[in-house]
Amino acid sequence: MKLKIAVLAGDGIGPEVTREATQILKAVAEFGNHEFTFTEALIGGVAITANGTPLPQTTIDTCLESDAVLLGAVGDNKFNHLTPDKRPEAGLLQIRQELGGFANLRPSVAYPALAENSPLRPEVTKDADILFVRELLGGLYFGQPRWWNKEAGANGGGEAINTMRYTRDEVVRVARAAFELAQKRRKKLTSVDKANVLECSQLWRATVDSLKADYPDVTVEHQLVDSMAMHLMNIPRNFDVVLTENLFGDILSDESGVITGSLGMLPSATIGGKVNLYEPVHGSAPDIAGTGKANPLGAILTAAMVLRHSGGLEQEAQAIEVAVAKVLEAGHRTADISRGNTAANVTTQQMGKLVHQALAESIDRHQSLHAV
Template sequence: MQLKVLVLAGDGIGPEVTEQAIRVLRTVAAHGDHAFTFEDGLIGGAAIDAAGTPFPPATREAALASDAVFLGAVGHNKFNALPPSERPEAGLLALRAALGGFANLRPAFAHPALADNSPLRPAVIEEVDILFVRELLGGLYFGQPREWNRATNEAWNTMRYTRAEIERVARVAFELAGKRRKKLTSVDKANVLEVSQLWRATVNEVAKDYPEITVEHEFVDACSMHLMNNPRRFDVILTENLFGDILSDEAGVITGSLGVLPSATIGGQVDLFEPVHGSAPDIAGQGIANPVGAILTAAMLLRHSAKLEAEALAVEQAVRTVLESGARTKDLARGQQGTILSTQEMGTRVNDALIDVLRGQAESARLTGVTR
C-alpha cells in the first residue's frame, strides 16, 4: 500500500499530538511493508506567521496532490483582532472547501476504562457507540449572503441547502448504518425551518433505497436532551453542519474528554482527518496534551483512505489496552491516583501496545495461513 499524506500540524497543541499520530502511522507502515510518505505544510496561525495567510497556495496545491490530509488543530487568541476571513479558522474552512469533503464522520463512544471521567452515570453511557455524520460544506457556515453591518448594527447568515447536497451526505450515512446496527436518526428542526423540511423530505426519499435501515427523525433540541439521558438509543446520527458541530461536541460528555475523539471528512477529492479537540493554546508546549484523539484519527485514516481495516482495528485496540492499564494524561486523571503521563509518554505507551497487536495479527495470520 502506497499513501501520500500531507501533515498540517497547525497551532497550539496541534504539533504535539500530531507527532504521536504520525508515529503510529509509521509503525503500521513499517510492520506491513507499506510505503507511507509524509509531507509537512502550513495552515492556520502558523501559516499566518510564516506566509501572511491562513491557507497558503502551496498548502492547497500539496493537499490536492496528496492521498490524505492529517490536520492537528488551528486557532490562537493572538489573531482575534483580525477580520474573520483572515483568522486561522478561515484556513480550515478554505481547506475543507478545497478538498470537497462533504461528510464529516465523528464517532462518540464510551470507553469502559474512562467511565468515571463522564459526568453521566456509568449506567447511562455503558456500551454507547454513536457515529455522527455531519454535512460539512453547506448550511450557515457557507451560505450566502452573510454580513455584519456595523453601520446599522445588524448581522445575518444564510442557512441554505440543495436537495443534491442533502442526498449525497444521506447516502453516506445510510451506507455506514448498514455496516453497523442498521439504525439512522436524522436530526433537523422541521417544525420551524424550511431548510429542515427539505432535509427531512430528502432523507425520507433516500431511505426508500435502504429498506433494511430503521429511520427516525428527531428535532435538534430533543436530540440534545436524549444524548444526555439515553444515548444508547442512537447509532448513526445524520444532521446538517451547525447542528452536527454542536451535537458531536456535546457527545464529548459521554467519553469524558474531547481529547480522545477523532474525526474524518470524506466524499471529496482528498480525505481530511483531524481530532475533534481545538488548539488549546493555553497548554501548548507543556507536554500535557492528550494525543489519543489524534491517534484514533490516524486509525480513521487507515480505515477510510488506506483501506487497511485490520491495522485501524489494531490502533484502536492499542488505545483500549493502554487506557485499561490505567495510563492517563492530565485531562483524564481527574484526581485519580497513579502516574500522569506526558503527551509523548502516552504516545509511546500506545505505540508499544500497537507493536504487540500487530505482531499478534501477523502470528495469527501465519498460523492460519492467511496472506495479507
C-alpha cells in the same frame, strides 16, 4: 499499501498530537509492510506568520497531491485582531472547501475504562457507540449573504445576517453516505433537524425519507435537534449513526464529548471530496501548548480513521483502536482524563509511546497484515 499523507500540524497543541499520530502510522507501516510517506505543510497561525495567509497555495497543492490529509489543530489568539477571513480558522474553512469533502464523521465511544470520567452516570454511557455524520459544506457556516453592519438599525445598534441554505442534492449526497455507513454498523439511522420551524429542515427530512426505500435494511428515525440534545445525554446507547446538517452536527458532536469524557478523545474524518481530511475534534488549546499535557489519543484515533477510509486497512485501524483501549484499561491517563489522579498522569509523548507498545504487542512483526 502505499499512502501519501499530507501533515498539517497547525497551531497550539497541533504539532504535539500529530507527532504522536504520525509515529503510530509509521509503526503500522513497519509492522504491516506498508509504504506511507509524510509531507508537512503550513496552515493557520503558523502559516500567517510565515506567509501572511492562513492557507498558502503550496499547502493546497500538497494536499491535492496526497491520498489523505492529517491535520492537528488551528487557532491562535494573537490573531484575534484580524477580520474573520484573515484569521487562522479561515484556513481550516478554506481547506475543507478546496478538498470538497461534504461528510464529516465523528465517532463518540464510551470506553469502559473512562466511565468515571464522564459527568454522566456509568449506567447511562455504558455501551454507547455513536457515529455522527455531519454535512460540512452547507448551512449557516457557508450560506450567503452573510454580514455584520455595526451601525445599522433604527437606533444604530447594529444588524447581522447569516443564511441557512441547502439544496436537495446536498442533502442526498450526505444522507447516502450516512445510510451506507449505517449498513456497515448496527443498521440504524437517526436524522436530526428542526422541521417544526425551519424550511431547510423540512427539505432535509423529506429528502431523507425519499431515500429510505433504497436502504431497506436500515431503520430510520427523525429527531428534532432540541429533543436529540436531551436524548443524547439520557440514552446515548440508543443511537447508531446520527445524520445532521452543519450547525446541529457541530454542536451535538461536541456535546457527545461528555460520553467519552474529553474532547481530547474524539477523532474525525471529512470524506467525499477530492482528498479526505482527518483531524481530532479538539481545538488548538494554546494555554497548554508545549507543556506535555495535551491528549494525543484523539489524533491517534484519527490516524486509525485515515487507515480505514483512505487506505481500506480495516484490520490495522481496529488494531490502533484496540491499543488505545488497552492503554486506558492499564490506567494511563493524560491530564484531561485523570480526574485529579495526577499519579496516573503521563505526558503527550509518553502516551504516544504507550499506544505504540500496545500496538506492537498485538501485531505479529513477522507477518504482513495485508499482501501488497
